[in-house]
Amino acid sequence: MSFKITIIKDKLLSENWFVLRNYTYEITDRRGEPIRHKREVYDRGNGATILLYNREKNSVVLTRQFRIATYVNGNEGGMLIEACAGLLDDDSPEDCIRKEAIEETGYAVGEVEKLYACYMSPGGVTELIHFFAAEYHESLRKNAGGGVDDEAIEVLELRFPDALAMVADGRICDGKTVMLLQHALIAGWLTP
Numbered sequence: 302m303s304f305k306i307t308i309i310k311d312k313l314l315s316e317n318w319f320v321l322r323n324y325t326y327e328i329t330d331r332r333g334e335p336i337r338h339k340r341e342v343y344d345r346g347n348g349a350t351i352l353l354y355n356r357e358k359n360s361v362v363l364t365r366q367f368r369i370a371t372y373v374n375g376n377e378g379g380m381l382i383e384a385c386a387g388l389l390d391d392d393s394p395e396d397c398i399r400k401e402a403i404e405e406t407g408y409a410v411g412e413v414e415k416l417y418a419c420y421m422s423p424g425g426v427t428e429l430i431h432f433f434a435a436e437y438h439e440s441l442r443k444n445a446g447g448g449v450d451d452e453a454i455e456v457l458e459l460r461f462p463d464a465l466a467m468v469a470d471g472r473i474c475d476g477k478t479v480m481l482l483q484h485a486l487i488a489g490w491l492t493p
């Protein structure tokens with residue numbers, strides 16, 4: 302079932318780095334009556350993320366970096382363990398994630414496996430994240446990783462059972478990262 306949507310007003314609230322707008326719109330309800338909503342929408346562009354895994358070592362490569370949004374919302378110290386990820390800018394999701402993998406982790410992955418694309422915070426953020434996975438090996442390592450400009454990204458290689466234990470006890474608490482680790486478990490790529 303689809304509802305008729307009419308955008309009445311699109312008010313720009315901020316465009317300092319990303320874009321925050323307030324939309325006024327009408328949507329028809331189940332009885333066909335139009336109802337008017339006002340909703341703030343934050344547009345940060347779309348992103349891509351990748352799980353780097355190694356079957357022989359039963360391990361994954363993740364990153365750790367400071368995330369101010371988590372710091373101001375209860376994450377003491379603000380450091381977050383995440384799968385490698387980046388904003389698409391003008392790249393395709395595949396091109397973006399290959400670049401990010403080299404910049405953030407130092408691994409030049411070849412073929413990447415596309416998994417799915419998900420809205421991560423649909424109540425108010427436009428962002429669609431494209432999920433990928435690829436095997437990493439020492440032979441693919443091109444540099445130490447760490448990110449570009451002022452990104453201070455630490456590269457972590459974790460045994461898969463340790464990574465799962467960190468999900469269970471909350472040391473890994475980033476949505477895309479939990480999804481990817483659980484995908485590796487369900488797909489049988491790695492052993493718990």
Ligand SMILES: Nc1nc2c(ncn2[C@@H]2O[C@H](COP(=O)(O)OP(=O)(O)O[C@H]3O[C@H](CO)[C@@H](O)[C@H](O)[C@@H]3O)[C@@H](O)[C@H]2O)c(=O)[nH]1
Pocket residue numbers: 318319347348349350386387388389401428430450451452477
């Ligand atoms: N000056 C400035 N720089 C910013 C601002 N916001 C982001 N940046 C910079 O923009 C760059 C973005 O780095 P990416 O690696 O492309 O993106 P990301 O921040 O890792 O985001 C990825 O993970 C997010 C969290 O899961 C995802 O939301 C996002 O889609 C993407 O996948 C970083 O250098 C960051 O410091 C800002 O408000 N001001």
Ligand SMILES: [Mg+2]
Pocket residue numbers: 385386387388401405
């Ligand atoms: Mg990043």
